Amino acid sequence: MTSLVHTAHDVAARALGWLHTNRDLGAFEDDAATTDLNDPEGAYKPLCELALASSLVLREGVAGTNEQRAARALVGFTWQQLREGDLLYERQLRHALLTDPLETYAHHARSGLRHEALEQTLVQCAVEDSMTELLPNRRLAVANAHRIVGIHRDDDFTAMLRQTWLGRIPQPWALDWYTAYYMTHTVFHVTDWGAKPGDLPPDVVEYLENWLPVWIDVWAEAGQWDLLGELLIVSACLPEPRCDLAEWELFASAQHADGLLPRDDRPVVDDTEQRYHDHKHTAVVATIAGTLAMSRLLGGQA
Amino acid sequence: MDASSCARDAAALADRVLGALRGSGGVGLADFLASRADPTAGLGAVRLVGADIFLPHVVLNRPLTAQDAEVVAASFEVFPQATEPVAPEQRVMAWHDWSTARLLATLTGDAAVAAPDDPAAVLGSVEKWARWSVAVAQLSSLAHPGATGPVVDAVAAQPQALCRGVLRAALRRDFVIASRLTRWVALTHAMGVRLPVNPVVLVDHVALRVGSEPRQLLDLAVARHLVGAP
Numbered sequence: 001m002t003s004l005v006h007t008a009h010d011v012a013a014r015a016l017g018w019l020h021t022n023r024d025l026g027a028f029e030d031d032a033a034t035t036d037l038n039d040p041e042g043a044y045k046p047l048c049e050l051a052l053a054s055s056l057v058l059r060e061g062v063a064g065t066n067e068q069r070a071a072r073a074l075v076g077f078t079w080q081q082l083r084e085g086d087l088l089y090e091r092q093l094r095h096a097l098l099t100d101p102l103e104t105y106a107h108h109a110r111s112g113l114r115h116e117a118l119e120q121t122l123v124q125c126a127v128e129d130s131m132t133e134l135l136p137n138r139r140l141a142v143a144n145a146h147r148i149v150g151i152h153r154d155d156d157f158t159a160m161l162r163q164t165w166l167g168r169i170p171q172p173w174a175l176d177w178y179t180a181y182y183m184t185h186t187v188f189h190v191t192d193w194g195a196k197p198g199d200l201p202p203d204v205v206e207y208l209e210n211w212l213p214v215w216i217d218v219w220a221e222a223g224q225w226d227l228l229g230e231l232l233i234v235s236a237c238l239p240e241p242r243c244d245l246a247e248w249e250l251f252a253s254a255q256h257a258d259g260l261l262p263r264d265d266r267p268v269v270d271d272t273e274q275r276y277h278d279h280k281h282t283a284v285v286a287t288i289a290g291t292l293a294m295s296r297l298l299g300g301q302a
Numbered sequence: 303m304d305a306s307s308c309a310r311d312a313a314a315l316a317d318r319v320l321g322a323l324r325g326s327g328g329v330g331l332a333d334f335l336a337s338r339a340d341p342t343a344g345l346g347a348v349r350l351v352g353a354d355i356f357l358p359h360v361v362l363n364r365p366l367t368a369q370d371a372e373v374v375a376a377s378f379e380v381f382p383q384a385t386e387p388v389a390p391e392q393r394v395m396a397w398h399d400w401s402t403a404r405l406l407a408t409l410t411g412d413a414a415v416a417a418p419d420d421p422a423a424v425l426g427s428v429e430k431w432a433r434w435s436v437a438v439a440q441l442s443s444l445a446h447p448g449a450t451g452p453v454v455d456a457v458a459a460q461p462q463a464l465c466r467g468v469l470r471a472a473l474r475r476d477f478v479i480a481s482r483l484t485r486w487v488a489l490t491h492a493m494g495v496r497l498p499v500n501p502v503v504l505v506d507h508v509a510l511r512v513g514s515e516p517r518q519l520l521d522l523a524v525a526r527h528l529v530g531a532p
Binding site for chain 1 (some may be wrong): 431432460466467469470472473474497498500503504507
């Protein structure tokens with residue numbers, strides 16, 4: 001166990017350090033006011049994911065002092081980029097059906113960074129039930145974001161889970177790369193990223209315990225490090241967390257000396273900006289996976 | 303005799319077994335052997351297909367002719383069984399041959415044949431389920447209707463590892479391994495073991511993807527029979 005804690009810690013600390021070192025590469029190019037938010041994959045979504053990873057490092061509280069400081073700095077950076085929430089507020093006010101302002105705000109709210117006008121807008125959106133026409137796993141994302149922000153709704157997480165691929169308990173080979181991501185996110189949102197492992201129904205837990213080792217084996221063999229990291233997060237979200245040293249050592253072996261963790265087994269380019277663009281998501285995943293695994297192994301809240 | 307002609311003959315023999323299972327008559331081992339350009343390769347094919355040559359007798363209760371029994375006995379004379387298997391492939395062949403010899407003895411009324419050794423020696427540790435399941439797949443001819451024995455007991459005791467193996471094979475698009483393991487899944491289901499996959503759905507999933515190689519089709523035919531699917 002000690003070895004596994006060290007491995008998970010090292011992976012998370014190095015990935016978080018890499019995100020912190022390169023954070024300016026994820027900034028809006030000039031002024032957020034002129035940024036094209038119709039292209040959320042550009043700078044907007046990465047900021048959201050950066051805030052997510054940082055908020056979970058802060059929530060779990062198991063990282064070292066340097067990592068906690070880096071996480072606090074990163075969520076401060078993303079909040080500053082989002083003009084202390086004004087950008088999210090204006091976007092949500094104009095586009096009541098969009099979910100990304102809510103979801104991005106949730107990570108900041110979790111970290112104590114609040115925006116009153118945005119919250120009033122989000123409450124009104126919730127009353128209007130505007131964010132409804134979504135894929136089943138995305139409905140869970142919205143429900144969890146409302147839960148984090150503290151906006152009361154009558155969301156039935158169990159019923160919503162049963163609408164997802166995972167909740168249907170399909171035959172385990174009826175899974176492709178895209179749907180594997182849907183499956184991982186279903187677990188993330190139902191458990192609020194490992195904080196509520198008991199909210200997974202027993203049959204879903206049994207299903208995940210049966211098949212996670214196979215999915216991990218197959219996608220690790222294919223060098224899909226990003227998906228492997230997401231599956232390791234799922235493993236850490238189970239009521240009895242699966243933390244397998246061999247799987248973690250394999251994941252760690254893919255990490256570069258500077259903390260970059262490649263998304264897959266294709267060559268990593270030398271260009272600094274391109275490296276950040278290509279692999280920032282996997283660093284976020286690695287930070288979360290290592291943080292949650294460490295927390296569960298040490299008996300943390302997750 | 304060369305390996306490729308032996309493999310070709312094994313495919314042809316498996317096709318005959320498949321036809322017999324579908325009602326075309328007997329396998330006709332003596333006739334099969336007589337039709338081969340190289341009788342030694344033909345006997346090698348009999349040994350490769352192994353206990354599956356008896357499937358029409360096991361499944362449809364067809365009697366085994368003395369001529370056909372002599373062909374199997376001749377195959378053991380030309381290719382003697384490994385008496386002290388050491389390497390993994392030797393252990394696989396030892397169990398494969400044991401299954402053949404055991405069914406031959408059952409059908410001819412001869413004395414029972416002693417099992418090779420502890421099944422753990424051929425299957426390995428179930429903790430290493432991926433490697434374990436590949437060894438199980440190599441022994442698919444032991445998974446026939448009514449099968450018993452140490453390997454059958456060992457496999458049936460590990461439904462999770464077995465189903466993990468078949469899932470791994472299906473996701474890796476390795477439908478040779480998948481069809482062999484599907485046969486074991488079907489046998490385990492027929493033995494009343496609770497499984498974490500639906501065996502009927504599994505058979506149909508693999509059947510759509512397995513291609514036309516007779517030995518895999520034979521695996522699936524056995525699996526279909528075991529799960530009671532048409």
